[in-house]
């Protein structure tokens with residue numbers, strides 16, 4: 001008989017962080033840099049652990065150039081040519097991190113994928129391997145024990161993802177992150193909360209829930225540095241943003257949607273937001289402020305100082321922002 005798990009699973013929108021007494025005087029005292037030592041590659045990392053998603057509209061070279069100034073990471077999308085890579089590398093040697101491999105599939109649960117991770121680990125013993133996506137602890141453990149260092153967590157929360165609609169499969173992101181972080185940390189592995197952040201507060205909640213890294217797509221879309229066509233209509237500017245398994249992306253890169261599969265992503269128009277630098281400052285400022293509210297002097301302390309409270313409404317919807 002089908003089984004129903006009656007435990008309540010929550011999303012970012014279902015909780016708020018409870019403020020705590022703190023000795024911090026100003027948000028400028030907060031350190032957002034983290035250092036990690038990876039379980040299998042034995043490599044180390046130091047930076048602000050926010051990653052631009054490996055989507056062709058977000059993980060661009062232009063994005064990488066700006067994000068690296070803030071010590072953020074960009075998972076560059078896979079559709080650049082070797083020539084384009086060579087040009088970027090020669091012009092931006094300081095932005096390059098080439099000892100990371102990102103193994104990204106929509107469904108990280110297949111046996112075949114686990115074998116693939118093992119094989120890549122064998123061939124690249126010293127590279128840091130990111131693998132996903134999954135949403136449950138047992139699969140996080142299996143991928144780490146198969147050689148992955150950082151597990152991407154998230155099935156269905158993405159802003160241009162239609163997986164939940166098309167397949168009915170998914171897991172509320174906040175609970176997925178809490179459960180997967182616990183499983184990964186038990187083995188000295190790490191996780192990325194991938195998808196579902198719609199504002200700086202969500203990024204703070206993901207870190208509070210135990211994410212080591214947070215990956216962003218939609219929040220970084222629509223900027224000068226983002227890919228996607230710029231559209232002007234009635235004096236307003238928009239940029240096209242689409243899922244990597246949307247019909248738009250599949251037409252662009254694989255000649256269309258294969259007959260046996262459905263697209264699991266959509267295409268949207270994002271109001272043009274100007275330079276991404278402004279958005280990055282906004283996100284980092286928000287997280288620094290979160291840390292001061294809960295008394296965390298470092299991002300590392302945020303999850304230890306996190307108590308989530310369940311809410312039925314998180315913001316007052318009466319006015320819309322015109323700024």
Ligand code: 5GP
Pocket residue numbers: 053054055106133154156157158159160161162163194195196197215216217218219242243244245246264265266
């Ligand atoms: P966002 O930050 O926009 O909410 O989520 C970004 C994440 O959505 C990406 O990192 C990736 O994991 C996921 N994603 C990107 N394109 C697609 C797609 O076409 N379908 C699905 N199911 N997920 C996608």
